[in-house]
Amino acid sequence: MLTFETMKRRLIVLGFLFCEFAFAQTINFAFLKEIPLNADAFFGVDSFDNNYYSLNNVFYKTTPTKTYQYQNLALGAISSVSIYNPLELVVFYKDFNTVIILDNTLNEIEKLHFLNETISLVAKAGKNQLWLYNTDNQQLELYDYQTKSILAKTQTQSVLLPLDLKGTANLAWIKTNDHLLVYNNYGTMVKSFPFKFDNFTLLNDDEILFNRDSDFFLVDNKQGPIPLKTSFKAEATSFVNDKLYLFFNKRIFIYHLLKN
16 A cells, blocks of 8 residues: 555656656646545545545535535435536436536535436536436537537437546546547537546646556647656546645645646
8 A cells, every 4th residue: 555655755756757748837746735535435626625525425515614515315326526617516326317416505406307318427518518428329418407408419329438527618528448539519529539547637628637557647638648657546636726636545635736
């Protein structure tokens, strides 16, 4: 098992390795702190430094002063959570084909039951919008849950066997077994990266940090994957406000991104 000091040293190495790849700026990391987190799954940190996680199938949001929670036993296990918009949090229950939209205090805004189609992946898009993967048609859809209408979609059977979906107002990223596919909000593929990986985190609309086993890579929509050749493990990652959060062994390790 990796110790805290080992992880810290390895992430420092990661910062130096970032510098070896000469972008227009020098990139480095500075360790800030470590905090314990008793969680089964870590969903990330928002721009207000609030943490989102689940424990025993209860969804939690912790602020510097308060803890909120949401639980819906009737819907089974939580499949995924999207915190892209902290005012429209998305909790997906795949077993019941149901999406719950929560406000910033984890009160229900909307409950969406998809009765006529099978949805296997969900992510937040723009205001009142979701990215959905329709298993029946094997396509990605941009869905407005206020008007109950599909705004855009890919062609039928255009996306096969997706494993993960993340989104913003402008783009959707789909992980398959051997590709990372990027789509815009017109349903058009704008990029396809042919490689395998375990998890990925959005830094912004142009850059993604992902890992395969213990190796981390930076993905730039313009340049493709850049290996960072580090060797530390993270069960989940989050990036916001120039801070990198690594969840490992029920702890969050926080680093500040330095740009020169």
